Amino acid sequence: MSQTVLWAALAGGLIVAEIFTGTLYLLVLGLAAGAVAAALEFVPALGPLPQIVIFGVVCLGGFFIVYNLRRNARRGGNESLDIGALVQVVRAEPDGRCRVQHRGTEWDARVVSGTAPAPGEWLTVTGTEANVLLLKRRK
Numbered sequence: 001m002s003q004t005v006l007w008a009a010l011a012g013g014l015i016v017a018e019i020f021t022g023t024l025y026l027l028v029l030g031l032a033a034g035a036v037a038a039a040l041e042f043v044p045a046l047g048p049l050p051q052i053v054i055f056g057v058v059c060l061g062g063f064f065i066v067y068n069l070r071r072n073a074r075r076g077g078n079e080s081l082d083i084g085a086l087v088q089v090v091r092a093e094p095d096g097r098c099r100v101q102h103r104g105t106e107w108d109a110r111v112v113s114g115t116a117p118a119p120g121e122w123l124t125v126t127g128t129e130a131n132v133l134l135l136k137r138r139k
Contacts, residue, residue, distance in 0.1 A: 003051070004044075007037035024070075028062030082133060085125045089117045100133065109133040 014030030035058045036051050087100040087109065096111040100123070111117055112126060112134050123135040 002040075004037050004040040007033050007040060007051075011037055024066045025063065028059060028066060031062060032056075032058035080125075080128050082125045083127060086122050086138070087125060087133065087135065089119050089121045089123065092117045092119055092121075098135075100135070102133065107131075107133050109135050111135050111137075 011030045011033035014026050014033060018024070018026035018030060032055045036054050039054050040046050040051070082102070085102060087102040087107070089109075090099045090101050090106055092098040094116050096114075096116050098109050098111070098117055099106045100109045101107075102125075108131060109123075109125075110129075110132055111123070114137060117123060117135070117137075122138060124138050125133050126136050127134040
């Protein structure tokens with residue numbers, strides 16, 4: 001068997017294994033093996049050292065991309081799109097709870113610090129607790 005076929009078989013096997021594991025790292029290894037197979041198809045006389053270098057470079061680049069994708073997904077994936085939005089108080093309670101107009105409907109909300117808001121006052125959403133918007137006064 002030629003080296004191109006061996007690298008292509010390795011690539012296919014790693015990609016099939018990736019389907020069953022879902023880690024993305026096996027996919028990177030499979031793509032790197034596929035890159036070596038493609039390089040051998042264009043340059044049949046490619047020696048073992050350039051093959052290993054191509055495999056290593058593609059693996060390192062792929063691992064870097066996968067690592068950053070996973071890190072970014074962990075860090076900021078659960079941010080609420082409501083944070084930073086301006087809302088108008090419809091009704092207010094003395095303890096800081098209130099109803100606000102936001103996205104075309106009324107929401108339960110709570111002022112995080114300070115005194116109770118007045119109806120008609122505009123506040124900024126700073127976070128959420130379940131379905132309750134957390135608010136602060138605009139500066």
